[in-house]
Amino acid sequence: MKKVVCLSIALACMMTANPAAAEKTGYVNDRVLAQKSTALQGLQMQRERIAAVLKSDVENEARKIFEKKQKLEEESAKMSRTDLAKRLDEIDKEEQDLKARAQAAAVELQKNFLDAVVSYKEKAIQPVIKTLADENDFDAVLDASNAFYIEKGLDVTDEAVARVNKKMPKLDLKKVTLAKSKKSK
Numbered sequence: 444m445k446k447v448v449c450l451s452i453a454l455a456c457m458m459t460a461n462p463a464a465a466e467k468t469g470y471v472n473d474r475v476l477a478q479k480s481t482a483l484q485g486l487q488m489q490r491e492r493i494a495a496v497l498k499s500d501v502e503n504e505a506r507k508i509f510e511k512k513q514k515l516e517e518e519s520a521k522m523s524r525t526d527l528a529k530r531l532d533e534i535d536k537e538e539q540d541l542k543a544r545a546q547a548a549a550v551e552l553q554k555n556f557l558d559a560v561v562s563y564k565e566k567a568i569q570p571v572i573k574t575l576a577d578e579n580d581f582d583a584v585l586d587a588s589n590a591f592y593i594e595k596g597l598d599v600t601d602e603a604v605a606r607v608n609k610k611m612p613k614l615d616l617k618k619v620t621l622a623k624s625k626k627s628k
Contacts, residue, residue, distance in 0.1 A: 469581035470593050471572060472600045479604045482563055482614040489616040490556050497552070500621040501545045508537050548619050555617040567611035568603075575599050575606070 477483055511534050519527050576584050579599065587598050 466582040467580055468597065469576060469579055469584040470587035470590055470598045470600070471575075471584055471603045472587040472598070474588055475600050476568070476604055476607065479608070480563075481608045481612050482567070483560070486556065486559055486563075486614045486616055490552065493552055493616065493619055494549075497545070497548050497619065497621055501541065504541050504621070505538075508534060508541065511537075544621050548621050552619045555619060559614050559616055563611060563614055567607050571603055571606045571610055575603060 515527070515530050515534065522530070572584050575581070581597075584599075587593055587600060
């Protein structure tokens with residue numbers, strides 16, 4: 444008897460529940476938003492260009508160091524062991540300095556890229572998603588790529604892409620160079 448009463452109460456509650464009070468969820472496909480974002484695509488191209496310049500600079504400096512080694516090898520027969528050891532140490536220090544500067548530049552480039560992405564998310568994506576949520580009376584906006592089913596009209600990806608691209612069409616990535624370390628100045 445208790446089970447029947449509890450079941451009846453539960454059914455009555457479900458039937459009288461206010462359907463308007465139910466949560467309304469919107470969806471945006473995060474991957475599509477990133478792929479169609481003009482700012483993010485431009486940012487990626489900037490990162491690739493900067494990385495290519497850094498690689499070229501490292502290769503040029505490495506070539507110069509290699510040439511110094513070759514020249515030293517040719518001159519080594521005419522030098523004292525002390526002078527030879529001193530010059531080898533100098534070249535080794537140049538190599539180590541180049542490796543350290545290359546690593547520091549790569550880390551700085553990645554940091555600048557991530558900072559730009561976070562700024563973009565905070566200044567463009569989140570405000571646009573909030574506006575879309577308000578306009579559509581969404582209680583939440585979730586990533587559409589994780590949903591099994593989305594009712595028509597709840598996926599606002601295309602509108603989000605258009606608005607985000609309008610709000611922030613471009614991002615600038617801070618330049619990174621293969622700067623001389625303080626030790627080598």
